[in-house]
Amino acid sequence: MTVSAFTPNEMMTIAASRALSSDDVCFVGIGAPSAACNVARLTHAPGITLIYESGTIGTAPDVLPLSIGDGELCETALTTVSVPEMFRYWLQGGRISIGFLGAAQLDRFGNINTTVIGDYRRPKVRLPGGGGAPEIATSCRKVFITMKQSTRGMVEKIDFFTSFGHGEGGDHRRRLGIETEGPALLVTDLAVWKPDPETKEFTVVSMHPGVTRGQVQETCGWKVRFADRVEETPPPTELELATLRDLQARTERAHGGKKGA
């Protein structure tokens, strides 16, 4: 069967969505994570529980929210709780299986910066900050990350530790007394990465159709490790592609030209 042409961003969102299952309870970040989680819900994982930090639990929006608290999230949720309850009972209480995050800067060990570029006191760029992410990164059982590859984003050393990933690698999380698994998956517009079981360094396990190792390296600020056997990511199916495009078209109509993804 021939598959329609697709963009690297579409491949990223769809590859990320495939990592989710109906059994997951997922704390969803805005942007690409939100698109991936909703594509999963609308295709192979209809039972997935999506939680946004505004307090909406089990939400099923028809369009992607522009913010974490759009009205549609509450209207379609199983229940909505207060923000203190969200962070105390549900996140800190260990009820959430996957935290799905984006990053402005990321290093090879899944440490994330969304706070500042440059020095904290004299920033070159002041970014929005962590919001819920510092605790999402340590309280959800696993963390998935999705971002577009660039040498500015995927860096040797992040400027600020907004969310702790695997630190310096190896057992660094354990040494800090963090019992959750941490970053377990990175999906970019070019490849799927998983941490090495020992060193915890993100390693390319699959490249999207047509992507070369050279492209992966050129858009990454650290020396890329490839798994012994690198698979090719299966291209989007017609259903996955149609679901994502319908979702984005509805979203664009709803938000006046902005995709929310």
Added chain:
Amino acid sequence: MAKFQSLREAVAENLRAGDTVAFEGFTHLIPHAAAHEAIRQGIGDLTLIRMTPDIVYDQLVGMGLAKKVVFSYAGNPGVGLLRRMRDAIENGWPRAIETVEHSHAAMANAYEAGAAGLPCAVFRGYRGAGLKEVNPDIRSIVCPFTGEELAAVPSHRPDVTFIHAQKASRRGDVLVEGIVGVQKEAVLAAKRAVVTVEEIVDDFEDLHPNLCVLPHWTVTAVAHVPGGAHPSYAHGYYGRDNAAYLEWDRISADRGLFTRWMKENVLDVGPEAFAARVRGL
């Protein structure tokens, strides 16, 4: 005991220069009209507390009324950065501001601790995170039972909290439904609380018994301001004006455009302008 007042009176009586103030609302029910009234009255030197200081804190900071912002996410949600707040941090325009940065979990816990009358909040947070290196208000405490090291932050105790809500009864009891955010805690943590509402009704007798209600004796003043959350939203009344949030990115990008917009849409109008803004949403 809740006093029914015009917004102008409620702000003048409850907000003073130099106060620590929270205009809370988690995406939903953000008290824009109340903050605009504070801007019109030019009440300055404020310490602003807010989990997500979005557009309305961008406006307060851009007008030079804030000396300090305590926050956990300084973005325009889904759109980008807060350009006026960034300009103040990066370039000191129109004045430099001090920032105290936390995570959402810390802010939510700090309000809850304030509401509970505790001096600090204890939670499992900031593990491996860089904020504890740059914010001296983030410390740790050892659990006396298990020995586990936990994060501790000072509780929030605003001089005054402003929130927007759907309804107040004639007695001043307040109903909030939909995304309830951290508003209840922010009110109970504060010395004074001002609530703007969409509607004033006789009582809540025909409504669900468990809707979030702040009893009238927890509220200092109630002001009737239909549309007072715009461009945020009031569940059951009007939707979020996402286009306005997108438009703010353009307005706030330019100091001159920002200044003109504030004159035309805040300084030269009154709280009654809000009702028209939500018509059709």
